Amino acid sequence: MVWLNIILNRLAWLVPTLLGLLLIVFLLSRVVPIDPARLAAGDNASPAQVEAVRQQLGFDRPLPVQFLRYVGDVARGDFGTSLFTQQPIVDDLAARLPATLELTIVAILLAAGIGIPLGVVCGLHRNSWIDHSLRIVTVSGLAVASFWLAMQFQFLFSMKLGWLPLSGRIEGFPPEEVTGLVIIDALIEGDGEIIGSALSHIVLPAITLALPAAATVVRFTRNGVLGAIGSASVAYQTAMGYPRRLIVWKYVLRQAISATVTQLGLIFGILLAGAVVVETVFDWPGIGAYAVRSILQSDYNAVMGFTLWTGAIFVLINLLVDLLQAAIDPRGAR
């Protein structure tokens, strides 16, 4: 029942949240000084043509009517057409989502794979030299501007050393699409050259993206370990003569990881925000770079589509985190 409650509770808020998001972006798109009809009609259109486009796209109706119509379209899965790619926005986003997913998954694996062990070490050896030096690293990782770091990486590893490609997702022809994740598809195809190309392209963007997330994971895990070590149950187990290794591996680690999982929503937020910038610098063909380009070109339908998708992904991630947490620590479940 707990599970069902969590799911229903989250889903009940999904619709109002998305409606609210839609309204914010819609209002934004209507205060722009740029006339969307003129933009859609092109530079050389006559006033009559612009007027025709305006009517065709419904920009002449009152705002509430336009909004309701847009909501109705979205509910049917129609996000409109991008003014620049001339493709349905759903197709644009769907085509680019796997690239962002691939980058984000690699980054989250990196962040967890590096962050959790380091956080545990810091927590177990509090105030040791390793704890202090890692603290400096994590604080710095959160303070560096990712676009600047991305450029420094490009300069050093691509331009100077020539070890890794400068930008993009793959060299030459991509593998046949099965999952949409190029690395997986390349593995399925089994072509070593393509696998190598896909892997070498993802290294720099993934590391840039993972750094602030890894710093956050280290801090959460460290605090989780400290909280667990200070808890009454660990004091009891120590007093009862349990081997320290057993206590650490079985009890402390579990609590520490649970502390980090609770914050997965936040960590994912850091990654998604980072992806917008990192994808732009590395020309990674994901939805983040698409969003930035759409915003800069005043392609508002595309921006609204992106915002809505991101909001929905966010709500679903938080739902997943709630469920995970209920599985790890049933006490906290509502």
Add this chain to the structure above:
Amino acid sequence: MLRRLARDRAAFLGGLLILGLMLVAIFAPILAPYPDDVWQFHTPNRLLPPGPERLFGTDRMGSDVFSRMLFGARITLTLSFIAVGSAVLIGVPIGLVAGYWDTWFSELLMRVAEIFLAVPQIVLAIAIAQTLGPSIENVILALSITYWPFWARLVYAQTRSMRNEVFVESAIALGAKPWRVMLLHILPNIASPIIVRTSIGMGATILTAATLGFLGLGAPPPTPEWGRMIAESREYLPEAWWYAMAPGLAIFLTVLGFNLFGDGLRDILDPRTRRSVGGGRG
């Protein structure tokens, strides 16, 4: 309080960085070796590598990067102080009101706040800044609109937990008006988390502002904005490797200062969450 602040190494270093930044901003015209370079071009000197005379080299217009970086501190500080100040002024009252009364209206306010938190801040900020057009004022507006929910949510939760405290109930029983209870009894008691959040929020805001500048949504050139300076340097890589160095380090040290200061403050104000979670990002 101040003595404890000086003893906490992180807070001390953070405070020092912030102080240094303020001094740089105030005395930029005196400290800068080439103060004229901010607005004037000296094309014969363009893209000179760093040397004893030009510490961080020159940019595509022949201006001294170091001098421009010093003046950039003024823009960053003014911009983030006003943006965070407005976000606090919007968020704190909303959080107080929503937390004090338990009605459908409080529920609505917090739902609106959560809608703003449902997408990455940078995306909303880019959208707003682009809509309004590139200028410093619009960047400030975009940042305050995107960041107020952080304070609203924090103050809401804190007010909620204060609402049933004995001293609040007794103040109400003595006939104190709601605004009096909120401002004189609740607000002083929740000031510490607000201050901590504000310091870390400064770091996050400065990063977002620099990102807006990098994407070309900040102040128009030749304003010496750090993010824009880094964006300009991109086409001169790998030859002019020094071009982005000074503004990048400036952003790093500034954000580091506010994050360290906020971290240290949290340790001092709330010893329970020693070296606690979070950071200025998002």
